[in-house]
Amino acid sequence: MYSLKVLFIGDSAHVMPPFMGQGMCSGIRDASNLAWKLNYVLSGMSPESLLDSYCVERKPHVADLIRLSMEVGRISCTTDPEIARQRDEALLGGKKLPSPPFPGLVHGVLMSDPNSVEATVVGSLGPQGRIQRGDEIALADHFLGAGWHLICADDISYALDSCTKRVLDRLDAKIVHFGASGGAVDVDGFYRRYFQETGIVAVLVRPDFYIYCAAETPERLNGSIADLGRILLESGGHEVSGRRQRNVAA
Numbered sequence: 001m002y003s004l005k006v007l008f009i010g011d012s013a014h015v016m017p018p019f020m021g022q023g024m025c026s027g028i029r030d031a032s033n034l035a036w037k038l039n040y041v042l043s044g045m046s047p048e049s050l051l052d053s054y055c056v057e058r059k060p061h062v063a064d065l066i067r068l069s070m071e072v073g074r075i076s077c078t079t080d081p082e083i084a085r086q087r088d089e090a091l092l093g094g095k096k097l098p099s100p101p102f103p104g105l106v107h108g109v110l111m112s113d114p115n116s117v118e119a120t121v122v123g124s125l126g127p128q129g130r131i132q133r134g135d136e137i138a139l140a141d142h143f144l145g146a147g148w149h150l151i152c153a154d155d156i157s158y159a160l161d162s163c164t165k166r167v168l169d170r171l172d173a174k175i176v177h178f179g180a181s182g183g184a185v186d187v188d189g190f191y192r193r194y195f196q197e198t199g200i201v202a203v204l205v206r207p208d209f210y211i212y213c214a215a216e217t218p219e220r221l222n223g224s225i226a227d228l229g230r231i232l233l234e235s236g237g238h239e240v241s242g243r244r245q246r247n248v249a250a
């Protein structure tokens with residue numbers, strides 16, 4: 001028996017200014033956030049409290065995009081002739097508009113130590129480059145499909161403990177690694193650059209493509225994935241909201 005009766009997504013949940021084209025994008029993000037969680041709860045795999053993370057994750061993200069869209073609107077819709085003249089002169093002279101980083105998720109089913117380099121990628125979208133399988137070359141999700149993906153710079157299976165393997169197995173997570181023999185082919189060197197630039201060796205990507213956790217060393221995955229098992233696979237009203245930071249109380 002579920003106590004939650006109504007969940008709002010898309011324009012019924014938020015109204016987006018048009019200036020960044022983010023209205024429908026936000027609705028699609030709502031839907032993909034909710035879809036995997038509803039699936040887990042309705043199939044009996046996860047506790048109903050998992051659904052509490054929907055609003056916790058989506059509300060600040062949409063609010064950030066509304067603020068950014070309004071900023072962009074202030075530039076394009078100014079009614080001050082002098083400001084409009086300066087803007088046009090700058091843009092026609094080749095100057096680019098300041099481009100703040102695109103917002104990511106900041107709370108919810110995410111796990112990172114706030115003082116680690118891992119925190120810089122957790123809550124952002126997972127990496128997506130072209131890989132090769134046989135003669136076929138395509139973006140990774142063409143081969144991987146939906147679901148959880150553990151994407152690793154190299155083969156790190158030696159470092160995964162039995163609990164981690166059990167959780168990944170229950171979630172039907174696909175493991176992709178590069179580098180060692182038998183690994184996927186990183187056609188454009190995209191993943192090599194991603195791991196070099198971020199200083200991490202692996203990311204665990206959720207079914208809605210946001211990064212749940214990252215690891216500076218392979219062994220660091222075990223704690224975060226054990227926590228994921230407690231959030232998703234154990235019933236009993238486990239608190240799932242605001243778990244971004246392992247060492248900060250929710």
Ligand SMILES: Cc1cc2nc3c(=O)[nH]c(=O)nc-3n(C[C@H](O)[C@H](O)[C@H](O)COP(=O)(O)OP(=O)(O)OC[C@H]3O[C@@H](n4cnc5c(N)ncnc54)[C@H](O)[C@@H]3O)c2cc1C
Pocket residue numbers: 009010011012018020021022023024025026027
């Ligand atoms: C001019 C314009 C340009 C846009 N450009 C972009 C863009 O570039 N990028 C972007 O991401 N977004 C854009 N958007 C926003 C985007 O179109 C909306 O965010 C998106 O369509 C919202 O989808 P939705 O399914 O949440 O709601 P809707 O598309 O409004 O769908 C709701 C549906 O519910 C139906 N309905 C309402 N009441 C009932 C009822 N009582 N019973 C049964 N059915 C009902 C309605 O008829 C409608 O079909 C644009 C919007 C406009 C107007």
